[in-house]
Amino acid sequence: MNYNNQLPIYQQIIDNILLSIAKGDLLPGEKVASVREMAANFKVNPNTMQRSLAKLEEMGYLFSERTSGRFITKDVGIIARLKSSFPQQITKKYVDEMMEYGMIKDGIEDYVKNYIERMDGNG
Amino acid sequence: MFIKQLKYDLMFSRNAFLGMGALLIGMSIVLRMGLLTPMHVQSSLDVWGFLSLSIAVTVVSVASVVQIFNLYNRSFFKNSGYLMLTLPVNRTRQLASKLIVSLIWYNFMMIVASCMILIFAIGTVSWNHARNSFAWHGGSISNFFEGIFAMNVIAFLLIAIIFFGITLANSVIGRWHVHGFVAGVVAILYLILTVRVATFLDVLFLGMTRSFIGTFMMWHSSFVYYITFLGFAFVAVFATLHLLKNRVDLR
Amino acid sequence: MDNVLQIQNLSKSYGNKEALKDVSFDIPGGKIVGLLGPNGSGKITLIKTIMGLLQDYSGEVIIAGLKPGHEANKYISYLPDVSHIPTWFTVNRAIAFFVDFYEDFNVELTSSMLETMKIPCNKKIKTLSRGMQEKVNLSLVMGRQAKLYVLDEPIGAVDPASREFIIDTILRHFPAGSSILLSTHIIADIEPILDAAIFLKSGQIVICDEAEKIREERNVSLDQLFREVFRNVH
Numbered sequence: 001m002n003y004n005n006q007l008p009i010y011q012q013i014i015d016n017i018l019l020s021i022a023k024g025d026l027l028p029g030e031k032v033a034s035v036r037e038m039a040a041n042f043k044v045n046p047n048t049m050q051r052s053l054a055k056l057e058e059m060g061y062l063f064s065e066r067t068s069g070r071f072i073t074k075d076v077g078i079i080a081r082l083k084s085s086f087p088q089q090i091t092k093k094y095v096d097e098m099m100e101y102g103m104i105k106d107g108i109e110d111y112v113k114n115y116i117e118r119m120d121g122n123g
Numbered sequence: 124m125f126i127k128q129l130k131y132d133l134m135f136s137r138n139a140f141l142g143m144g145a146l147l148i149g150m151s152i153v154l155r156m157g158l159l160t161p162m163h164v165q166s167s168l169d170v171w172g173f174l175s176l177s178i179a180v181t182v183v184s185v186a187s188v189v190q191i192f193n194l195y196n197r198s199f200f201k202n203s204g205y206l207m208l209t210l211p212v213n214r215t216r217q218l219a220s221k222l223i224v225s226l227i228w229y230n231f232m233m234i235v236a237s238c239m240i241l242i243f244a245i246g247t248v249s250w251n252h253a254r255n256s257f258a259w260h261g262g263s264i265s266n267f268f269e270g271i272f273a274m275n276v277i278a279f280l281l282i283a284i285i286f287f288g289i290t291l292a293n294s295v296i297g298r299w300h301v302h303g304f305v306a307g308v309v310a311i312l313y314l315i316l317t318v319r320v321a322t323f324l325d326v327l328f329l330g331m332t333r334s335f336i337g338t339f340m341m342w343h344s345s346f347v348y349y350i351t352f353l354g355f356a357f358v359a360v361f362a363t364l365h366l367l368k369n370r371v372d373l374r
Numbered sequence: 375m376d377n378v379l380q381i382q383n384l385s386k387s388y389g390n391k392e393a394l395k396d397v398s399f400d401i402p403g404g405k406i407v408g409l410l411g412p413n414g415s416g417k418i419t420l421i422k423t424i425m426g427l428l429q430d431y432s433g434e435v436i437i438a439g440l441k442p443g444h445e446a447n448k449y450i451s452y453l454p455d456v457s458h459i460p461t462w463f464t465v466n467r468a469i470a471f472f473v474d475f476y477e478d479f480n481v482e483l484t485s486s487m488l489e490t491m492k493i494p495c496n497k498k499i500k501t502l503s504r505g506m507q508e509k510v511n512l513s514l515v516m517g518r519q520a521k522l523y524v525l526d527e528p529i530g531a532v533d534p535a536s537r538e539f540i541i542d543t544i545l546r547h548f549p550a551g552s553s554i555l556l557s558t559h560i561i562a563d564i565e566p567i568l569d570a571a572i573f574l575k576s577g578q579i580v581i582c583d584e585a586e587k588i589r590e591e592r593n594v595s596l597d598q599l600f601r602e603v604f605r606n607v608h
Contacts, residue, residue, distance in 0.1 A: 009589070043545070043566055043567065045545075051586075127475070206460075211476070212475065368429065370429075
């Protein structure tokens with residue numbers, strides 16, 4: 001994983017893991033590797049990884065069982081909300097940028113429709 | 124454990140000394156074969172004996188000094204110093220080990236020298252004549268062992284001074300890194316001082332015991348030298364230890 | 375958590391030149407700390423002091439409760455900037471050496487590291503490539519279960535692929551509760567693994583802070599901060 005070293009890395013790890021959960025790369029109830037292992041995989045400091053995992057637990061995406069370790073939440077509701085939050089974020093970003101460029105509502109919709117139609121046309 | 128330390132110090136220098144020994148003995152054999160001309164044994168014995176003795180001792184001494192210098196220098200003051208001087212072993216033990224190992228190798232080289240002499244002597248000298256000659260020169264078993272002891276005392280002094288010189292050359296005194304040349308000069312002056320003091324004490328003692336005669340006076344003479352040499356050697360060792368503990372700086 | 379390393383008012387001069395001036399910092403257990411600075415900043419002097427290679431200093435240096443010296447060296451694993459293991463050793467001989475002199479040396483760990491890196495253990499170290507030699511040195515150093523690891527330029531002379539491997543090795547194998555002091559001037563690759571960074575300039579600490587805090591508060595990477603701090607130094 002490539003980090004933007006100008007921003008807190010623990011947050012970037014959180015975002016990365018949330019994306020994995022949303023995409024289904026990490027399944028509900030799946031066991032999460034140890035802090036050590038995760039830190040080595042992500043090539044970060046173990047304390048940073050611990051901070052990220054603790055935050056994710058706090059946010060409800062992970063839970064830990066004292067003897068067996070950490071697991072992805074089995075709460076389908078929270079995962080569904082997460083799943084939809086990504087497209088929403090991307091949409092927000094897109095619309096905000098288009099509006100900054102001077103586009104208005106109908107114009108934005110037209111651009112999106114045309115683009116998708118062209119995609120379908122090209123197969 | 125100290126034994127481990129000795130084992131590694133022996134191992135580090137083993138190739139150098141064994142190689143040197145093999146080379147010298149090999150050279151002697153080659154030279155000897157080249158000189159297989161018939162000689163008049165009796166008259167040429169002393170010349171031949173003296174010649175081979177001097178050559179063997181000189182060559183072997185120079186070779187020993189160089190190798191002992193390397194043994195110490197390479198261990199502590201080249202890149203491997205970063206390993207050796209950061210071991211969980213105190214400096215006293217490390218220095219003691221190197222002193223002992225150097226003495227062991229010195230004696231090994233003396234055996235090499237003896238072999239060289241033997242190689243030159245075989246066939247040119249008859250065993251009986253050699254034995255008589257040895258006895259006539261005042262040789263005996265106890266003298267032989269005292270000879271070994273004397274050579275070890277001298278070797279110990281020289282080794283201690285060499286170690287001191289090398290350590291000094293890698294030390295920082297006050298604000299200066301001691302220059303190698305300066306360390307060398309100090310070492311040589313120290314050696315000269317030792318000999319001077321020994322001779323001075325010898326004469327002094329001689330004067331004080333003028334009433335005693337013959338071999339007893341000779342024995343006292345050696346005694347003074349042994350004590351002085353050993354004393355100065357130990358002073359050099361302690362100075363080296365002080366530098367090792369407080370003043371060395373790896374570049 | 376007990377401090378693995380405590381440095382208080384450490385100063386060291388070579389005659390007129392002040393190599394270190396009033397340096398103070400603590401490293402608790404379980405931290406990876408970067409010692410950052412250009413050549414001549416005093417990093418090497420600081421490291422030598424910790425390792426007991428320099429004695430004539432003022433101030434306090436305490437490692438695992440001990441003063442620098444052969445007693446403290448039992449708890450420190452040191453990777454110097456030079457190839458310190460006699461190159462005529464075979465790798466196996468080097469391993470035997472570490473077994474003989476270090477009680478905390480874990481042979482299995484080092485051997486498995488070397489196997490993973492496909493290093494031929496019966497070869498003399500001088501016959502190996504520079505990159506492989508670095509890996510051998512690192513495997514031996516990380517094979518020790520020490521309280522403090524002092525790594526001087528561990529990724530300096532190595533290609534990028536090997537760098538990744540070295541960083542991975544460091545992260546996986548240092549014991550919990552132990553700490554690492556990592557001296558380097560190649561920052562970009564290594565900054566994600568640092569808990570904290572000490573910026574040393576002309577013998578003095580100019581910045582000493584947690585890495586994430588620097589990112590949060592200043593919005594810069596350690597690499598950028600390094601360039602800023604040492605802009606006018608060669």
